[in-house]
Amino acid sequence: MMTSRLFRRILKALGLGAYFTFALGPIVWIAMMSLKNSNDVIASPPKFVFTPTLENYKAITVGLDAHDVETARPDYPKYFLNTLIIASATVAVSLLLGTFAAYSLARFSFRFKEDIAFTFLSFRFAPELMVILPLYVVFQKTGLIDSFTGLTAAYQLITLPFLIWVLRGFFEDIPREIEQAARVDGYTWWGVFRRISLPLVKPGIAAVVILSFIFAWNNFIFAMILGGERTQTVTLGILGFIGYERVLWGHMAAATMICVIPELILAFFVQNYIVRGLTFGAVKG
Amino acid sequence: MPDHALRTQRPNPPHRGLPYLLTLPALIALIGILYPFVLGVYYTFTNYTLTEPGNIRLVGLANYIEIFGNIVFWKAFGLTFVFAASVVTIELVLGLGVALLLKDAFPGVRILRSFLIIPMMIPPIVSALMWKVILLPTNQGVLNHILGLVGIRPIAWLGDSATALVSLILIDVWIYSPFAVLIFMAGLQSMPKEPYEAAQVDGASGWFIFRKLTLPLLTPSIVLVTLFRLIDSLKVFDIIYATTKGGPAGATTTLHIQSYFEAIRWFRMGRGMVYLFVLWFLCFVFSKALSGLWTKVLMR
Amino acid sequence: MADIVLEHVRKCYGDHEAVCDLNLEIRDQEFFVILGESGAGKTTTLKMIAGIEPVTSGAILLNGQPIQNLTPEERDCAMVFETYALYPHLSVYENIAFPLRAPKRRTTDDQIDQAVLRVARILGMDTFLDRRPATLSGGQRQRVALGRALVRQPAVFLMDEPLSHLDARLRNEMRTEIKAMRESFGSTIVYVTHDYSEALALGDRIAIMHRGRVEQVGTPSQVFRRPQNRLVAETLGDPPMNFLSGTISLDQDRSVFTNGSWRIPLPASPRLRRCVGKEVCLGLRPQHIRLERARPDTPFWLPSKLFVQELLGDHAVASVAVGDYLFMALCEADQAYSLDEPLYLAWAPEHMYLFLEDTGEILLAEGD
Numbered sequence: 001m002m003t004s005r006l007f008r009r010i011l012k013a014l015g016l017g018a019y020f021t022f023a024l025g026p027i028v029w030i031a032m033m034s035l036k037n038s039n040d041v042i043a044s045p046p047k048f049v050f051t052p053t054l055e056n057y058k059a060i061t062v063g064l065d066a067h068d069v070e071t072a073r074p075d076y077p078k079y080f081l082n083t084l085i086i087a088s089a090t091v092a093v094s095l096l097l098g099t100f101a102a103y104s105l106a107r108f109s110f111r112f113k114e115d116i117a118f119t120f121l122s123f124r125f126a127p128e129l130m131v132i133l134p135l136y137v138v139f140q141k142t143g144l145i146d147s148f149t150g151l152t153a154a155y156q157l158i159t160l161p162f163l164i165w166v167l168r169g170f171f172e173d174i175p176r177e178i179e180q181a182a183r184v185d186g187y188t189w190w191g192v193f194r195r196i197s198l199p200l201v202k203p204g205i206a207a208v209v210i211l212s213f214i215f216a217w218n219n220f221i222f223a224m225i226l227g228g229e230r231t232q233t234v235t236l237g238i239l240g241f242i243g244y245e246r247v248l249w250g251h252m253a254a255a256t257m258i259c260v261i262p263e264l265i266l267a268f269f270v271q272n273y274i275v276r277g278l279t280f281g282a283v284k285g
Numbered sequence: 286m287p288d289h290a291l292r293t294q295r296p297n298p299p300h301r302g303l304p305y306l307l308t309l310p311a312l313i314a315l316i317g318i319l320y321p322f323v324l325g326v327y328y329t330f331t332n333y334t335l336t337e338p339g340n341i342r343l344v345g346l347a348n349y350i351e352i353f354g355n356i357v358f359w360k361a362f363g364l365t366f367v368f369a370a371s372v373v374t375i376e377l378v379l380g381l382g383v384a385l386l387l388k389d390a391f392p393g394v395r396i397l398r399s400f401l402i403i404p405m406m407i408p409p410i411v412s413a414l415m416w417k418v419i420l421l422p423t424n425q426g427v428l429n430h431i432l433g434l435v436g437i438r439p440i441a442w443l444g445d446s447a448t449a450l451v452s453l454i455l456i457d458v459w460i461y462s463p464f465a466v467l468i469f470m471a472g473l474q475s476m477p478k479e480p481y482e483a484a485q486v487d488g489a490s491g492w493f494i495f496r497k498l499t500l501p502l503l504t505p506s507i508v509l510v511t512l513f514r515l516i517d518s519l520k521v522f523d524i525i526y527a528t529t530k531g532g533p534a535g536a537t538t539t540l541h542i543q544s545y546f547e548a549i550r551w552f553r554m555g556r557g558m559v560y561l562f563v564l565w566f567l568c569f570v571f572s573k574a575l576s577g578l579w580t581k582v583l584m585r
Numbered sequence: 586m587a588d589i590v591l592e593h594v595r596k597c598y599g600d601h602e603a604v605c606d607l608n609l610e611i612r613d614q615e616f617f618v619i620l621g622e623s624g625a626g627k628t629t630t631l632k633m634i635a636g637i638e639p640v641t642s643g644a645i646l647l648n649g650q651p652i653q654n655l656t657p658e659e660r661d662c663a664m665v666f667e668t669y670a671l672y673p674h675l676s677v678y679e680n681i682a683f684p685l686r687a688p689k690r691r692t693t694d695d696q697i698d699q700a701v702l703r704v705a706r707i708l709g710m711d712t713f714l715d716r717r718p719a720t721l722s723g724g725q726r727q728r729v730a731l732g733r734a735l736v737r738q739p740a741v742f743l744m745d746e747p748l749s750h751l752d753a754r755l756r757n758e759m760r761t762e763i764k765a766m767r768e769s770f771g772s773t774i775v776y777v778t779h780d781y782s783e784a785l786a787l788g789d790r791i792a793i794m795h796r797g798r799v800e801q802v803g804t805p806s807q808v809f810r811r812p813q814n815r816l817v818a819e820t821l822g823d824p825p826m827n828f829l830s831g832t833i834s835l836d837q838d839r840s841v842f843t844n845g846s847w848r849i850p851l852p853a854s855p856r857l858r859r860c861v862g863k864e865v866c867l868g869l870r871p872q873h874i875r876l877e878r879a880r881p882d883t884p885f886w887l888p889s890k891l892f893v894q895e896l897l898g899d900h901a902v903a904s905v906a907v908g909d910y911l912f913m914a915l916c917e918a919d920q921a922y923s924l925d926e927p928l929y930l931a932w933a934p935e936h937m938y939l940f941l942e943d944t945g946e947i948l949l950a951e952g953d
Contacts, residue, residue: 016386019379020397023404023463029427030415044425045433101311108303116308119315125572126322127520127541130561133548134321134328137338156314164311177670180637183657184664185733186687189303191658199674218408220523225549235408239527242414249418256415260407267406271399275471278405278464282509282579283471 027260034253041250056254076255079237085148086223086233087216090155091209097156098163099205103193105164106171107179117168120161124280128221131157136225146228154226158219159212162280166211169281170204171197207273210266217263234259328558335552348559357535357543358560365539365564368450369518372457376514377507379458380465387466388473398470401463409460413527416456417443420528443528446536453537456524461517465510472506473499505582512575516568540564586648587661587740587773588613589634594643594653596629596797603629604797607643616767616774618788620781620820626797627777628667631743634775635662647740658687663734663772664743667750669726671718671733678714681705681732704732707766724755735770742774748783760786781821785809793817815945818868818938824902824913827874829867829887830942833860842867842939845908850884851939857948860941865948868938874914876903876922877929886931891922905930 035052144150241252422441531538548557636657831844889905939949
């Protein structure tokens with residue numbers, strides 16, 4: 001005779017099991033797909049049991065086909081590298097510009113402060129094309145289309161407001177008296193910032209850097225409209241596996257796994273700050 | 286949006302210009318962004334076509350009148366709202382449900398949470414492509430295959446105008462329901478224990494406690510989830526572009542997608558910006574209202 | 586040399602006036618205490634001297650030079666914060682060394698080492714120099730805060746209620762230590778507290794602040810024996826002074842304190858004569874009250890009934906009802922009274938205080 005408590009626990013476990021199957025199932029399926037050969041991958045009905053092969057991975061990274069014969073040079077590594085460059089550059093620039101702005105918003109009182117802060121925030125809630133399309137026109141005229149510089153600049157829209165708002169919260173968490181003590185001890189605002197404030201928000205900066213990197217990496221629409229051949233990112237590259245004539249499902253799956261696994265590893269390290277990051281600092285989580 | 290202490294005690298900056306100097310670089314970035322926005326609004330009043338960049342002429346409200354008078358616009362408008370409303374409702378309910386299941390700390394919560402964030406960390410366009418594979422029509426798609434095991438005939442999820450929007454809702458829920466779960470988990474964690482203990486001593490039933498105690502205490506979380514999800518789903522793009530590109534037959538053409546067609550496919554920048562301006566306005570109004578509500582609810 | 590002068594200093598936070606028209610003179614190497622309850626403006630005053638808070642108006646002079654527009658790092662002050670404000674990411678050694686490492690000071694590593702170890706020895710911190718503040722007890726953190734200020738040998742030492750977060754016994758220990766160390770400071774000390782016994786024990790002179798204003802400045806003896814107004818009299822003393830309202834009337838050409846049927850003769854003084862007819866307050870300190878069972882033969886007594894008696898080990902505090910008023914008196918520990926016992930509350934005339942009811946101004950003080 002089951003107690004109602006046990007019954008409830010079983011229901012709970014079933015509920016969670018169902019949800020997590022839903023959440024993780026598709027990824028597991030794609031992972032399996034990435035290990036299927038070109039016949040298994042389009043098998044109808046789909047195969048759950050198969051012999052795994054690395055041919056997809058080999059094809060998109062080093063250009064070896066199923067029989068380890070060299071084929072045309074794959075573009076995927078180039079997309080990966082491009083995305084790495086753009087995301088890293090974007091985050092570096094945002095960090096440089098945003099850390100000071102965040103500190104300023106956290107510590108000082110000045111006219112238009114909350115207006116400026118709100119304007120930064122408003123980009124989180126604006127439709128991307130609203131800014132991208134006119135930017136496209138501007139970039140055309142200034143030759144910034146399909147350039148790393150142009151994309152890094154445009155990507156600031158994604159990372160800079162985020163970085164400023166979340167870092168602002170971290171700076172505000174430092175007790176004022178500690179910074180005041182450092183001033184009295186003989187340091188200028190810059191000395192205090194460098195030796196006290198920055199070290200104390202190090203974990204926050206690490207979290208924000210990782211999350212910004214992920215957000216920049218995941219972007220599609222900026223890269224599609226403002227990018228081009230030279231700067232093509234993985235998000236565009238993966239879309240490219242779906243051609244008009246044929247779809248390379250296996251390659252697409254392998255590309256997805258290569259794109260996604262590093263991100264998931266990074267995300268694991270910031271999980272303590274994930275709520276704070278996703279809500280732009282509204283919830284300390 | 287963070288809750289700032291209302292202390293008026295704020296030291297003035299060492300030099301009056303310092304804060305401006307510090308925010309200046311970010312401010313310049315800001316202006317760099319504001320300029321395109323203003324430019325975009327300007328374009329709505331022109332006949333700007335990308336194929337004839339030199340031939341730009343002000344046409345006043347002609348674009349607006351034409352677009353607002355066309356059923357295509359209103360269909361997109363309606364679809365945008367239907368999608369957003371469905372997605373937000375489902376994610377709120379599902380998010381709260383899963384958060385409640387995860388509430389009682391048991392070993393493994395941390396691991397489950399790290400699994401939870403996975404769908405959100407994948408590029409949305411990649412997730413959408415993943416689902417495109419799973420939702421393949423005929424028995425090739427694994428979802429149809431599984432449904433076939435219980436006797437349901439294969440459905441052309443993304444290819445049938447009746448199910449296309451539903452499929453997109455499914456994909457969005459898959460990607461973003463973890464967000465709701467995380468917010469509610471944080472909300473549930475920070476709830477005070479005493480009212481619950483008092484209610485239990487008073488002999489209140491579980492459902493009553495939930496309705497009268499838990500839900501009201503979770504109001505800030507509900508508002509926050511609604512704020513982020515409503516705005517993001519109003520301006521959804523990646524998911525639709527990866528799968529249906531607005532089809533079939535306009536069944537999934539939202540305002541954002543339609544603006545893309547107008548401007549990039551048909552080069553009609555002026556018209557495209559009109560769609561975007563309307564969408565921007567919707568997002569602006571809702572974000573202001575909801576964040577104001579959140580601040581108010583938080584202060585209570 | 587470090588004397589501090591505050592001239593007409595005012596501090597406003599928006600509409601709220603935290604400090605109004607403050608004028609203080611602090612002498613070189615003086616241990617100057619600012620006493621007051623929370624919200625009195627004492628911490629604000631300290632922060633203005635340090636430069637952490639800007640003055641709304643007025644001047645602060647150090648050795649005659651105005652410093653109110655200088656940044657904190659440009660003033661030669663050291664401060665011990667109420668919450669200690671230690672640097673969480675630095676070890677105790679580095680916390681103490683921090684002021685010396687400021688770029689403008691150009692101290693060599695050897696000099697720093699010497700200074701830090703010297704201070705650590707004085708304050709008994711040798712054993713935990715490499716630990717982080719989070720791992721220290723309250724008392725240890727307090728020493729680090731003190732050490733950080735000491736290591737610089739500044740012109741001015743500012744202390745913001747440094748002992749208020751310590752438990753009672755530690756507080757008394759540290760108080761004695763601070764008093765003993767005072768000689769080796771060699772600086773002017775401005776010490777803020779809400780604890781009157783700390784103020785009386787440590788200060789050369791005390792300034793009592795209330796609601797942003799200075800009520801009186803004087804030596805401990807002066808402010809205790811001759812408070813300028815009721816507020817100062819109430820602040821100093823625990824249990825606080827007892828008050829009884831009444832009026833000054835004339836009885837056969839002598840001034841008399843009256844309340845209902847009670848009449849207490851007052852000493853002859855032209856000042857008191859001028860205040861005939863005014864509402865006044867009679868003040869008696871608990872330690873000056875004797876509770877007698879037999880009626881005293883002097884006219885300085887009031888009828889009372891025992892309300893409650895608290896035995897506190899070596900002495901007792903008796904609360905007696907005098908009409909509608911409750912008076913507290915200190916008595917011997919072995920003197921036990923019974924509930925509602927009628928007693929005569931008596932005192933010596935030289936221990937009587939009289940204050941004006943409306944302004945609180947003193948009319949009669951100890952020894953008059």
